[in-house]
Amino acid sequence: MSAEKRQKSSGNGVPDGMTASVLNVNGEAYPVVFPTHHTLLEVLREECNLTGTKHGCELGECGACAVLVDGQPVLSCLQITTDVIGKSIETVEGLQVDNDLHPLQEAFADLGAAQCGYCTPGILMVAEALLQQDAEPDDDQITEALSGNICRCTGYKRIIEAVKWAAAKKRGDDWRPADELFSGHEIPQ
Amino acid sequence: MVKVYSVPPDERPGETASELRIVGKPFRRVDGRAKVTGQTRFADDLQFPRMVHIKLVRSTVAHARIRNIDLSAALAMDGIVGTLVGEELPNSFGIMPVSEDEYALAIDTVRFVGDPLAAIAAVSEDIAHAAALAVIVEYEPLATIASVAEALTTPEPQIHEYADEGNIHKKVSLKFGDVEGGFEEADLILEDDFFYEGSNHLALEQHSSLAVAEDDDRVTVYSSTQCPHYVHRALSKTLDIPASRIRVIACSNGGGFGGKSDPFNHEIIVAKMALKLGRPAKITLTREEVFYCHRGRHPVQMHLKTGFRKDGTMTSQHLQTTLDGGAFGSYGVASTFYTGALQTTTYKLPHYWFEGARAFTNKPPCGPKRGHGTPQPRFAYEVQLDKAAHELGIDPADLRLRNLVEADTITANWLQIGTIGLKECIDAVVKGSGWKEHYGRLPEGRGLGIACSAYMTGAGLPIYWNHMPQSGVQIKLDRSGNVAVFCGETELGQGSDSILTAVVAEVLGIGLKDIRLCVGDTDLTPVDLGSYSSRVTLMVGQAAKQAAEKARDKIAEAVSEHMEVAMESLVFADGQVFPAHEPKQRIGFNEAVVIAESRFGTLGTTGSYIPPRAPGRFRGSGVGPSPTYSYSAAVLAVRVDPETGVYDIDRVWIAHDIGRALNPVLALGQIEGSVYMGLGEAMMEEQAFRRLPKRLSSALVHKMPSMLEYKSLGFHDMPEMTCYLIETDDVRGPYGAKEAGQGPLLPIMPALSNAIFDAVGVRVDQVPIHPELVLKGLQAKRQGREARVGPEKFPDINYGEPLIVHTPGQGGDGRAANDPKASRKGVRSASGTMKDRDEALKEHSSATLTTD
Secondary structure (H helix, E strand, C coil), X not given: CCHHHHHCECCCCCECCEEEEEEEECCEEEEEXXXXXXXXXXXXXXXXXXXXXXXXXXXXXXXCCEEEECCEEEECXXXXXXXXXXXXXXXHHHCXXXXXXXXXXXXXXXXXXXXXXXXXXXXHHHHHHHHHHCCXXXXXXXXXXXXXXXXXXXXXXXXXXXHHHHHHXXXXXXXXXXXXXXXXXXXXX | CCCCCCCCHHHCCCCCHHHCCCCCCCCXXXXXXXXXXXXXXXXHHCCCCCCEEEEEEECCCCCEEEEXXXXXXXXXXXXXXXXXXXXXXXXXXXXXXXXXXECCXXXXXXXXXXXXXXXXXXXXXXXXXXXXXXXXXXXXXXXXXXXXXXXXXXXXXXXCCCCCXXXXXXXXXXXXXXXXXXXXXXXXXXXXXXXXXCCCCCCCCCCEEEXXXXXXXXXXXXXXXXXXXXXXXXXXXXXXXXXHHEEEXXXXXXXXXXXXXXXXXXXXXXXXXXXHHCCCEEEECCXXXXXXXXXXXCCEEEEEEEEECCCCCEEEEEEEEEEECCCCCCCHHHHHHHHHHHHHCCECCCCEEEEEEEECXXXXXXXXXXXXXXXXXXXXXXXXXXXXXXXXXXXXXXXXXXXXXXXXXXXXXXXXXXXXXXXXXXXXXXXXXXXXXXXXXXXXXXXXXXXXXXXECCCCCCCCCCCCCCEEEEEEECCCCCEEEEECCCCCCCCHHHHHHHHHHHHHCCCHHHEEEEECECCCCXXXXXXXXXXXXXXXXXXXXXXXXXXXXXXXXXXXXXXXXCHHHEEEECCEEEECCCHHHCEEHHHHHHHHHHHHCCEEEEEEECCCCCCCCCCCCCCCCCCCEEXXXXXXXXXECCCCCCEXXXXXXXXXXXXXXXXXXXXXXXXXXHHHHHHHHHHCCXXXXXXXXXXXXXXXXXXXXXXXXXXXXXXHHCCEEEEEEECCCCCCCHHHCCCCCCHHHCCHHHHHHHHHHHHHCCEECEECCCHHHHHHHHHHHHCCCCCEECCCCCCCCCCCCCEEECCHHHCCCCCECCCCCCCCCCCCCCCHHHHHHHHHHHHCCCCCCCCC
C-alpha cells in the first residue's frame, strides 16, 4: 500500500484498506486498527499481543490457531477479522480464572499432554468447546472433536486422557487416568 | 582431579532409588504451566520496537547460475527498508567442519528450488512478501539431479566441487574382521534390497528468528534452534564478528526432532540485516518454506547380505547404503556413517563390512531426523531377520534372543556397550502381546510383527573436534535460598528443563520451584552442545549433578563447622539440612546457604561432562560411539484387508531400556511420541519430489509442501499403545538414566512390515507401506509370483578400497591395518588434556571431570 493510499479515508479518519474497531476477547475490549484483510490470527497476535494463539500452517490445516467464536471452535488463520467484530472471542489466555488454571490446563500439564506446547493452545480451545457441550465425552467424541488438530510430540493418547481427566475434574468426579500413564505398564512376569 | 563425594553414598539421601524424592517421580514438568497458558515465548512471539520483517527471495529453479538479480521493482515499493544479497555475506558455513558449503544467500549458483538468494526487509510482513515477489532473477540453467542414480550418471556439472567424486558427496567403506570367512561359515545367506523414503520433521512451529543490533558490531539473535552453540559459531564466521560480540538465545522450540539442529541461513540473515539497518529484524518461515529448508530423513536404498548358522546365530554381514543427500552437506557426512555405525549394537556380529555413499541432488538438503541415519538400516536388518527366522524355522523373537550383544563388551566395529536391557524388553513385549500363543496362528488378515533397536545416549564426540566439556552447568546460590542454574541446554518439548531442575533439586534437597533456570543463552550460560543425538539427559544431567554436589558439599562444610557435627552426617532433604542421627537439629536450606555465604563469601559452582573415550582409533570411528546405548523392542498387531491391502494397526507393545526414568511421565511421552512418529514413517510420511517440464527448467519441486497433503497421523489414526519402562541403572548416566527420545522410534517400521507378512504373507521391503504396495504383493502372490514389494536392484557404485580394521575378537587394537593417513601414535591422543581425561576415566566410569 502506498503512503498516498494510506492517507485516503472512507470516513472517520480510517485509511482505505484499514479497519478500526473493538474486539471482544476473553470478555475484555481490545481497541484495534488493522489491515482489513488480516485474519483473526494476525490481529490477535500482532494487534492484541495475545501470542498464546499459534500458527503452524496459516492454511487451516493444523489446528494450532483454533480459538472460540461465540463458543464454537474457529481456525483463526482462516477467519477474516471483520466478520467477528461484536462476537465473543475466547483464546487460551482466557482459560484460567485469575491465577488458577482451568481443569484442562491442569490435566494437560500433569499428564504430559503438552510437550513442546505449540499445538496445545488450539487443542485446549477445541477441547473446551467440547466440554461445554458434553460433560462426559468418550474417546470417540474427543477424537472426533480434535480431528482437525495435529500434534507432533505426544502421539495423541495423553491428550485424549487429559480431556477426560479435565471433564471429570469439572464434574467433581475423582476419576483419573490409569496408573500406567504415570509409571508405565506393569511388566508382565 | 575427579571429584570424590565428601559424604559417603550410603549416608546421603537421594542416592538409592528408594530414597529419591524427585527423580523417578511423575512430577509436573517445570515449564508445564507456561505451556498450557500460552505464556511460553516462542521465537515468533517476540517483537521489538522498530522491528522490520524479512522475506527471502528463493530460487524457483533447481540448479542454475545466477545471471542477474533485479531488485529495482522491489525497492520502488513503499515501506521497503533494506535488502541483502549474497555478496554481502561472503563467508560459507555449515554444521560439519568438513562440509561448510552453504552461503546465507546464494552467490553465483542456486542448487535447489527454495535456495534463498536475496532478502527484503520492510515495515510489515505483507510489504516484504509483495516486494520479494517483485524481484526479478535471471538464471542460466544447469543440469539437474533428482536421485542417487542420476548423480552417478551425471558427474558434471558438480553441485559442489569438494565432493569425493563427481556428484557423490561422501564415500565410506569400513571392513571389520574376516567378512568373507564369516560368510563361508554360514548355513544360510540372505541378500535383500530395501528402500526407506525421506520424511520431514514437521515440527508444528515454523522456524523463526529475530535479531537485535546493540552496537555497530554487537548483536543478539533469538531463534527457534536446537543448537544455539552451533548457531553462535556459524554467526561469528559468516558475520565476521568475534563470537564474544554475538549472543544467541534459543527460545523454547515448538518441536524440533532434528529439524532445527543446523545453523540456518535465515538466522544469519536476520543478524546481518539488524546490523546493517541498526534496528531489530525478524523472519518467520511459512510452512512451505519449512518443507524446503528440510534437513529431514535421507531417502536411503540398502543392500543387505547376512550369513546365519542353522541355530540362528550370525556369522557375517555386509551392508551397502546410498543416501540421497539433497543440495548441501548439512549433517550428511555423519548421516552417511550412521547408516552403518549402529548395526552391531543389538546382536552379535563377529564380522561386518559397511559401505555407504551420499549423493548431492538438486533438492532441499537432508540432515538429522529422530534416529539420524539409523532407522533406515535398522528397517532393513529387522525385516531381514524376520525372513531368516522363517527360513530357519526359528521364532523371530527367539532368533533375536539368541544373538543379543552382552553388556560391557566391545562390538566388531569398536563400540563400547554399557548396560543392555534388550532381553527384558523382548520378554516384556512377547509376554504382553501374547506372542507365543498368537504369532503365526492368527486368522488370515491378522498378524503380529516384532523388531528391536538400539540408540545412542549422546554422541561420543562433538561436531567439531575439541578438548572442552560437551556440557557445562553453573550454579549460583545466595542468602535468599534461591538457586539459579545456568546451562546452555535447549528445551524442545522433550523436557530438558525439567531434567536439569530435577537433578539439582534432588541433590540439594530442595523443591523444583526453588530453582530458577537460565538456559540456552550463549552470553550467560556455559556451553552445552545442543539438543541433538539424545545427549541432554545424560550429559546435562551429569554436569548438573556434579555442580549441585559441589554446592551441597560447600554448604555441608560450613554447616558442619557451625553445628559442630561431622560433615558426612549431614542430610539435605525437603528444604532442610540436618544431621542424620539428629533430625530435630534441622535448619532451613536458605539458612544453610547463609552460613555458607558467611563462611566462604559469594557462592558458585560448576559442573562439566565429557564422554568416555571410545576404543576405536580408525578414521570414521568418531561416528557411533556413545557413553551408553538405549534399547527397544516392539510388537505390532495389524489387520489387513486381503482384498484391498488397506490395513489398520490395532495395538503397539513397546518396551524401552531407559536405564532409569528420571520422570516417568516425560519418559513415556518420549516413547509414545517416538511410536507415533515411527508409525508416520512406516505408514505414510513422504518428502517426495517431482520434476516439472523442461519449459519450467525441469525444477524439482516438493510434491506436497503443505500439512494437509503431507500425510501424517491424526488423532483417529493412533493404535492402542502399551509401554514398558525397563530400568537397567547404567552407571554412566545420572541416577542411571539413558535416552528415550529417539530409540523407541526405530523398531516401529520393521515391526509393521513383519506384521503385514504374518497377516497376509506379503513382504514389503520399503517404507512408507502404502496399502497399494500391500495389494501389489497380494496380487503377485495370487498369480504365483514372489509376494514381495521393494526395490529390484541396487545402484552400481564403487565404494573404493575398504579400510581394514581388525575386530576385538581378532585381537585388533582399534586402528586400521591399511590406513596410510593414520598416525601410529593413534588418533587425537597427543594433548595433555586428553591424557588427563584418560586417567580420569580409569578412576570414574562416568568421566565427569571437574574444571577447577
